Amino acid sequence: MGSAIPSITDAESQVMTVLWDQAPRSSEEIVAALADTGWHEKTIRTLLNRLLGKQAVAADRDGRRYLYRPLLSREQWQSQESRSLLDRVFGGRVAPLLAHFSRHEKLSEKDIAELRALIDAIDRKER
Amino acid sequence: MGSAIPSITDAESQVMTVLWDQAPRSSEEIVAALADTGWHEKTIRTLLNRLLGKQAVAADRDGRRYLYRPLLSREQWQSQESRSLLDRVFGGRVAPLLAHFSRHEKLSEKDIAELRALIDAIDRKER
DNA sequence: ATTTGAAGATTACGCTCGTAATCCTTTGCC
DNA sequence: GGCAAAGGATTACGAGCGTAATCTTCAAAT
Numbered sequence: 001m002g003s004a005i006p007s008i009t010d011a012e013s014q015v016m017t018v019l020w021d022q023a024p025r026s027s028e029e030i031v032a033a034l035a036d037t038g039w040h041e042k043t044i045r046t047l048l049n050r051l052l053g054k055q056a057v058a059a060d061r062d063g064r065r066y067l068y069r070p071l072l073s074r075e076q077w078q079s080q081e082s083r084s085l086l087d088r089v090f091g092g093r094v095a096p097l098l099a100h101f102s103r104h105e106k107l108s109e110k111d112i113a114e115l116r117a118l119i120d121a122i123d124r125k126e127r
Numbered sequence: 128m129g130s131a132i133p134s135i136t137d138a139e140s141q142v143m144t145v146l147w148d149q150a151p152r153s154s155e156e157i158v159a160a161l162a163d164t165g166w167h168e169k170t171i172r173t174l175l176n177r178l179l180g181k182q183a184v185a186a187d188r189d190g191r192r193y194l195y196r197p198l199l200s201r202e203q204w205q206s207q208e209s210r211s212l213l214d215r216v217f218g219g220r221v222a223p224l225l226a227h228f229s230r231h232e233k234l235s236e237k238d239i240a241e242l243r244a245l246i247d248a249i250d251r252k253e254r
Numbered sequence: 255a256t257t258t259g260a261a262g263a264t265t266a267c268g269c270t271c272g273t274a275a276t277c278c279t280t281t282g283c284c
Numbered sequence: 285g286g287c288a289a290a291g292g293a294t295t296a297c298g299a300g301c302g303t304a305a306t307c308t309t310c311a312a313a314t
Contacts, residue, residue: 010215011272027291042274045292050271064280065291078216079231082224085212086232088137089205094228095241097209101221102249104206105213114222115246122229123239138302154261169304172262177301191311192261 005080006054006072013077015047019057020074024067132207133181133199140204142174146184147201151194 008016018033019025025033027048031041048068051057059066090096098115101107107115135143145160146152152160154175158168175195178184186193217223228234234242 009271013215039272040274042276043272046272046274049293075227075231078227081212081216082227082231085208088140089208094232094234094238095245098225098242098245100202100205100209102245102252104202104209105221107221107249111221112246112250115225115242116250118222118225118229119239119242119246122234123243136301166302167304169306170302173302173304176263 005076006051006056007080008051008054008056008072008077012047012051012054012056015044015051016056016070016072016074016077019068019070023069024060025069026062026065026067028065030068132203133183134207135178135181135183135199135204139174139178139181139183142171142178143183143197143199143201143204146195146197150196151187152196153189153192153194155192157195 014034014037015030018030021033027045030048031044034044048057048059052059056070056072057068058071059068061067086092086094086097090100141161141164142157145157148160154172157175158171161171175184175186179186183197183199184195185198186195188194213219213221213224217227
């Protein structure tokens with residue numbers, strides 16, 4: 001039985017983002033990096049502990065403190081969240097999702113060019 | 128002050144789906160349509176009441192019972208959820224989302240053709 | 255008129271989440 | 285060697301959620 005992919009909450013994901021940007025980091029550094037959230041230091045420590053419990057991060061002792069690093073990767077997390085949206089909201093199919101964006105999101109020309117390039121790349125890769 | 132867009136939970140969205148497929152419907156019909164969930168009838172009634180409280184559905188009296196119909200549209204809900212994913216997980220940009228799918232989801236040729244058609248359509252509309 | 259039964263309304267209950275406060279421990283300082 | 289401070293661990297607490305059970309009401313049947 002391996003480790004199931006931990007599902008993390010919104011607040012937790014903001015802590016993960018700090019570690020995805022750079023790791024390992026001490027809690028003090030993490031707190032500093034999250035100054036703009038207005039969260040209390042205690043709050044952030046709680047979130048770190050919950051992430052430890054979920055095995056989304058690991059803590060390595062460094063003298064009297066810990067250095068934290070992510071176990072769950074940003075890619076894994078993006079996958080989970082994307083798949084969840086796809087399944088819950090769009091019946092598991094990608095095209096309706098993009099169709100939705102095409103109707104309701106403003107896509108820049110750059111976006112469109114990027115999408116087209118992506119599709120070409122996918123197409124080439126697939127065959 | 129208009130009505131803010133109600134945010135509904137996962138379980139609630141399954142009830143909404145029944146009404147999006149067809150409305151208006153009595154609670155009895157809704158319960159029947161959700162038989163595959165294994166939910167107790169009481170559970171479904173609770174969800175209906177919560178949706179009423181959130182003004183995501185309306186109930187019109189019909190004799191001794193109510194007929195329910197959606198106030199929140201499926202499109203509105205899909206918009207909310209998509210935007211939420213985009214902002215929370217992909218920094219608000221569409222291309223990284225599709226890039227993600229290109230790497231991690233298996234897209235069929237049909238998918239790809241569909242996407243290409245969509246992009247062409249978007250492109251034509253945009254300019 | 256009394257009972258019963260269906261539909262809806264109210265209340266419940268344990269869990270997770272956001273948001274901390276409090277408690278404990280280890281270590282440097284005087 | 286005793287004490288304060290930093291860091292971590294434990295506990296808290298209300299709101300929302302999944303999941304119902306209980307209570308109320310009104311109409312239909314007897």
